[in-house]
Amino acid sequence: MPESQQSRAASSEKHAALAKSFLENSRQFVDKKLDGWLPAATTPPETLHQAMRYSVFAGGKRLRPALVLAAAEAVGGSREDAAAAACAVELIHTYSLIHDDLPAMDDDDLRRGRPTCHKVYGEAQAILAGDGLLTYAFEVLTLSLRQGAVAGLVRAVAQGAGCQGMVGGQMLDLAAEGRPATEELVRSIHAWKTAALIAASCEAGALACQAAPSQCEALKTYGQYIGLAFQIIDDILDITSSPEALGKTPGKDVRAGKATFPAVLGMEKARAEAERLAERAFGALRPFGAQAQTLEALGRFVLSRQS
Amino acid sequence: MPESQQSRAASSEKHAALAKSFLENSRQFVDKKLDGWLPAATTPPETLHQAMRYSVFAGGKRLRPALVLAAAEAVGGSREDAAAAACAVELIHTYSLIHDDLPAMDDDDLRRGRPTCHKVYGEAQAILAGDGLLTYAFEVLTLSLRQGAVAGLVRAVAQGAGCQGMVGGQMLDLAAEGRPATEELVRSIHAWKTAALIAASCEAGALACQAAPSQCEALKTYGQYIGLAFQIIDDILDITSSPEALGKTPGKDVRAGKATFPAVLGMEKARAEAERLAERAFGALRPFGAQAQTLEALGRFVLSRQS
Numbered sequence: 044m045p046e047s048q049q050s051r052a053a054s055s056e057k058h059a060a061l062a063k064s065f066l067e068n069s070r071q072f073v074d075k076k077l078d079g080w081l082p083a084a085t086t087p088p089e090t091l092h093q094a095m096r097y098s099v100f101a102g103g104k105r106l107r108p109a110l111v112l113a114a115a116e117a118v119g120g121s122r123e124d125a126a127a128a129a130c131a132v133e134l135i136h137t138y139s140l141i142h143d144d145l146p147a148m149d150d151d152d153l154r155r156g157r158p159t160c161h162k163v164y165g166e167a168q169a170i171l172a173g174d175g176l177l178t179y180a181f182e183v184l185t186l187s188l189r190q191g192a193v194a195g196l197v198r199a200v201a202q203g204a205g206c207q208g209m210v211g212g213q214m215l216d217l218a219a220e221g222r223p224a225t226e227e228l229v230r231s232i233h234a235w236k237t238a239a240l241i242a243a244s245c246e247a248g249a250l251a252c253q254a255a256p257s258q259c260e261a262l263k264t265y266g267q268y269i270g271l272a273f274q275i276i277d278d279i280l281d282i283t284s285s286p287e288a289l290g291k292t293p294g295k296d297v298r299a300g301k302a303t304f305p306a307v308l309g310m311e312k313a314r315a316e317a318e319r320l321a322e323r324a325f326g327a328l329r330p331f332g333a334q335a336q337t338l339e340a341l342g343r344f345v346l347s348r349q350s
Numbered sequence: 351m352p353e354s355q356q357s358r359a360a361s362s363e364k365h366a367a368l369a370k371s372f373l374e375n376s377r378q379f380v381d382k383k384l385d386g387w388l389p390a391a392t393t394p395p396e397t398l399h400q401a402m403r404y405s406v407f408a409g410g411k412r413l414r415p416a417l418v419l420a421a422a423e424a425v426g427g428s429r430e431d432a433a434a435a436a437c438a439v440e441l442i443h444t445y446s447l448i449h450d451d452l453p454a455m456d457d458d459d460l461r462r463g464r465p466t467c468h469k470v471y472g473e474a475q476a477i478l479a480g481d482g483l484l485t486y487a488f489e490v491l492t493l494s495l496r497q498g499a500v501a502g503l504v505r506a507v508a509q510g511a512g513c514q515g516m517v518g519g520q521m522l523d524l525a526a527e528g529r530p531a532t533e534e535l536v537r538s539i540h541a542w543k544t545a546a547l548i549a550a551s552c553e554a555g556a557l558a559c560q561a562a563p564s565q566c567e568a569l570k571t572y573g574q575y576i577g578l579a580f581q582i583i584d585d586i587l588d589i590t591s592s593p594e595a596l597g598k599t600p601g602k603d604v605r606a607g608k609a610t611f612p613a614v615l616g617m618e619k620a621r622a623e624a625e626r627l628a629e630r631a632f633g634a635l636r637p638f639g640a641q642a643q644t645l646e647a648l649g650r651f652v653l654s655r656q657s
Contacts, residue, residue, distance in 0.1 A: 082513060091513055091521040142481060147454075147473035166454035170477065171521050174449060174484065175513035181488045182508035185501050193501035194492050201489035206389060206398050206482035214398040214478050 055343070062344035065337050066109050069122075073108040073133060074100070076126050080183055094164040094172035095179075099137050101155045106273075106341070107132040107241060111248040113337040114262045117328070120252025127187040128196055128247040131180040132240065135204045138176035139240075141169050143213065177204075187251055195250045199263075203243025212236025216302065224302035230271070232302055237277075238270025245269075245338070261327050262338075268324035269342045275317040276345060278303035279310060284350060321346050362650070369651035372644050376419045376429075377412040380440060383433050387490055401471040401479035402486075406444050408462045413580075413648070414439040414548060418555040420644040421569045424635070427559025434494040435503055435554040438487040442511045442547065445483035448476050450520065484511075494558055502557045506570075510550025519543025523609065531609035537578070539609055544584075545577025552576075552645070568634050569645075575631035576649045582624040583652060585610035586617060591657060628653050 077099055082092045108129035115125035144151040144159040146166060151159050161169035184196045202208055212235025219228060245266030249259040282305055304313040324342050328335040384406055389399045415436035422432035451458040451466040453473060458466050468476035491503045509515055519542025526535060552573030556566040589612055611620040631649050635642040 086514075088513075088518050088521040088525065090525065091518055095513065138481075142477055145454075145474075145477065147452075147477060167452075167524055168521065170449055170452065170454060171517050171524075173481075174445075175517045177481065177484055178508050178512035178517060181504050182512060185505040185508070190501050193504065194497050197488050197500065197504050198492040201485050201492070205485035205489060206395075206402065207393075210478050210482045210485060211395050211398055214395040214475065217474055217478075218395065218397065 058340040058343045061340040069109040069112045070105040073105055073129050076130050091175055094160055094168050095176050098141050098160045101157055107136050107244040110244045113341055114245045114248025115252050117331045117335040117338050118249045118252050118254035118258050124188050125248050125251040127183050128251040131183045131200055132244045134176045134180035138173040139209055141173040189253055192251050192253050196247055199243050199246050199250055203239045208235055208239035219302045221300040224307050226307045229302045229304055229307050233271055233274040237274040238267050241270030242266030265324045265327040268320045269345055272317040272320040273345045275304045275313050278305050279313060365647040365650045368647040373416050376416040380412055380415040380436050383437050398478060398482055401467055401475050402483050405448050405467045408464055414443050414551040417551045420648055421552045421555025422559050424638045424642040424645055425556045425559050425561035425565050431495050432555050432558040434490050435558040438490045438507055439551045441483045441487035445480040446516060448480040496560055499558050499560050503554055506550050506553050506557055510546045515542055515546035526609040528607040531614050533614045536609045536611055536614050540578055540581040544581040545574050548577030549573030572631045572634040575627045576652055579624040579627040580652045582611045582620050585612050586620060
């Protein structure tokens with residue numbers, strides 16, 4: 044093997060190990076915080092809190108909170124400063140999955156290998172569990188150690204999650220179902236539906252540590268690119284993965300006539316586009332130097348993940 | 351008519367006139383702000399913003415924002431200071447109506463005399479319109495003139511609206527349907543489902559003006575009592591009103607076996623309880639003297655309203 048290839052392989056292994064251990068550590072950290080902050084399953088109304096906890100502790104990768112914590116690291120901040128923001132974005136991600144899975148939306152029975160919230164608790168209860176998690180996410184943001192950061196955090200997270208972010212993307216996605224998709228349409232659906240909350244997560248990590256506006260902006264840009272790359276890989280895995288690896292029914296996007304990158308670009312070009320977007324994401328990290336190595340490792344994990 | 355009775359009648363007329371003009375003025379003020387802050391119906395995704403606006407501008411009384419503005423007045427604050435909080439609570443109230451009306455929840459076709467959001471835009475779209483409004487409410491709170499008030503506002507509004515507030519009450523209500531109700535159960539359902547957001551509205555008016563904690567607390571207490579009284583009158587009107595006056599189908603609570611005050615106490619005792627609660631609410635206003643006359647007038651309006 045030539046020397047440059049050897050060093051690339053070594054660097055890739057180093058990145059993979061870093062991403063894996065950071066994801067595992069931040070998952071433990073965030074799960075402990077979430078468990079402490081979420082109302083107990085024995086606190087009335089018990090069924091509501093049980094439904095909220097059922098979906099929050101369903102075994103996600105916790106990618107968004109890891110990005111929050113890695114962004115905090117990139118600006119020299121602490122994990123504790125960013126803990127509330129990390130939990131808030133995971134609560135919002137979880138609520139969006141509960142509502143997406145509803146019969147009126149994607150009508151999914153399986154999520155992360157377990158029955159979806161509405162299958163276990165009922166449809167009305169699942170709507171309320173989602174509403175409860177979304178509302179609670181904003182309450183959790185007010186628990187941020189740096190109180191001066193709260194207003195900016197609420198704004199960034201609401202924008203990433205709202206009608207011109209994640210919720211808006213979900214609406215575009217619904218409207219596009221069964222209609223011929225263009226690359227431009229798919230790009231804007233995914234920029235809103237997936238990348239906006241991932242971008243807000245990266246921005247929130249910096250905001251929580253009261254970093255300079257230019258740093259917050261650069262990390263948001265990183266999140267926009269890596270968020271789009273993430274969604275392309277998601278679309279590819281929906282086609283190539285097994286139900287066991289995926290934890291949900293694969294091939295549903297194609298059957299539902301969903302607008303996806305592989306559908307408009309083909310598999311090979313879709314993967315190349317994910318790699319191109321990731322390179323642009325890494326470009327946004329340059330000003331941070333070695334402090335952004337975890338964010339870069341997480342970005343490389345996004346590209347290489349198998350589930 | 352004896353003199354004391356004459357003066358009571360005059361005072362009651364004065365209160366009614368004050369409440370009526372304050373509600374009308376604050377409705378105009380808040381509607382203008384909402385129109386300016388909500389994304390335009392022509393902003394993508396258009397259907398989402400149209401659905402959000404359809405429900406927000408469906409002709410509600412705007413009682414909650416009026417309470418926010420009256421609470422601001424009680425602590426010597428300005429309408430502009432409290433504008434964002436007033437709009438936010440109305441957005442949250444509107445989202446809760448959209449989700450309550452869904453087929454999986456109360457399955458209502460008519461709201462404020464018009465087809466419900468899901469009847470016009472579809473079920474998935476109505477879920478998303480509700481999610482969009484709830485998320486946007488928190489973004490609007492960050493537009494508060496006093497940025498130092500934002501964290502406290504987000505906390506208070508999230509608590510009033512969330513799993514141990516309005517959403518929790520909705521869950522209790524669902525669980526109680528068709529089961530024999532006790533006075534205690536009805537009281538706790540309504541304390542959460544209705545009074546919590548009304549209490550948060552009153553508290554938010556004071557918080558938005560950075561009033562003293564004791565003032566914020568007193569106004570929250572006022573809101574808890576007047577919120578419960580409001581719900582009792584609502585339950586009574588559901589039995590006694592016409593569809594035209596009510597703007598929705600009356601008698602639905604009784605048919606659905608809903609836990610209501612008239613059902614557990616009878617009509618006369620329910621009305622007496624509403625008056626007793628209102629007196630306790632007015633008691634909480636004493637420290638504010640004449641500055642709280644609008645809040646008192648709004649409380650008396652709550653008791654005497656016919657729709």
